[in-house]
Amino acid sequence: MKYKFFGLPMHYGADSIGLNFGIDELKKELKKKNHDIIEKIDVVNAEEDFDEKYIKYINSITANCISLAKKVNEAVVNNYIPVSIGGDHSISMGSISGVAKEMDIGVIWVDAHGDMNTHETTVTGNIHGMPLAALQGYGHEKLVNIFYKGPKIKTQNVVIFGARNFDYREKLFIEQLGVKVFYHKDILNNGFTRELEKAVNYLTSKINKIHLSFDLDVINPDLLPGVSNPVEDGITLEQADYIFDFFIKSNLLSSVDIVEYNPAFDKNHVTRDFTVRLIEKFM
Template structure:
């Protein structure tokens, strides 16, 4: 991994309807993310937070069942442009969310630089909905579909190209809550998914080794999109959409350590830390601990 790293905060809370996740970037900084990365000899440049415009609040404005479409699109456009610039400077982009809708901007800025970008989607959810299939209209449940070119053109055509990612270059790890439309899309596109059933059955070591081998064969860069709700709520309580029966802290550290050893990541993001729903900043602290393992921290 590149030692020159750019931190970009995206205080986005408009991709869903629970306030507080906009404080996620601050919570991770407060938990010592920058200092931890600097101790690992990364040259860290914290670029601060992207401004997010708020809706006027008069009513729940929707466009094709998409809540806050305009503001989510504007925030992601700004993120995409900044990520594009940082990769152009040969720097590793590390993005702090915010809700998971920010992956639309992340992947738009990143995928420009690769012919076959791989994506590890570490999450309880598939985030493969669109306006027609979403039960809620929350865009944080749509970023992976958007990156495949499925959804509203204000989102899919960001930076004037689509799709950002090919379905065969995606691996979802930790899934345990998939809507019917998402299951159908996974089958239709042949997306590789490791559900909690499979992780319990074959173990995290095998899951991550298979993931790494699979992506190394077919990609020229790999983005990690880590949603803290991938972990069990007992380990990461400060998330907006907790799902019981998730990944443990130890399994997640193992996964990050294996990614560090494989040295395949070219970008990463940590999302859905909500301090209002948290217990003494526990979830942000977990996120920063996982960053330590991902970026090379070792006990010996």
């Protein structure tokens, strides 16, 4: 399998300074190992309507996601598996759109959060809490129509894995749509490998290619502190390794995201070093 690596150091979706420095930190560390592999995409700053408090930085986010979608789509057309590195999780609206234009895919959204808000349900107005809804066709039309018009993935082909923090209205929306969720409490109660196997089987019963969208905040912040929105508890580093090793060895991967590394909150570079470790698995 051939991989292409794209880095989009966008922080607008989280409205959190620090995310914009993550790609440079990763590139610097990889270069020390003679792995100059990440193609950095310059972040676009678009004119915004700052009265739109429930959909912050929508024009900049849309523009940047389109830039990423074009790069990812070109990689897919040329038979590469694109690995998109953030930056905040809103970049997934670009990465998944770029892949979905060429093939039907399932998505395993590995995240402490659901990212299923819209501008009508959000508490913060931060768009990194909205991408999974927009990709299914729900929310602001500018987000839904990134790269091309309409939904990019079907709800029946979506799994949220490892979640442990939802907004109230977001959770109601997830239940209303019937999105399949494997909660962190399920992992604790039933076992990690068993729940991951169930999640994969759920998707592969309907689809044969899967996009792995991995938010580093799914990991216990005591182990991996360098994220913008830490949530107590979470999976272990070994379990995160297992997820990547499993999908790399499978023939299921269409594409990958690794998002929300924020060096501003890191301690002793442990998050940087672990993210580099995940990237090196593809080499």
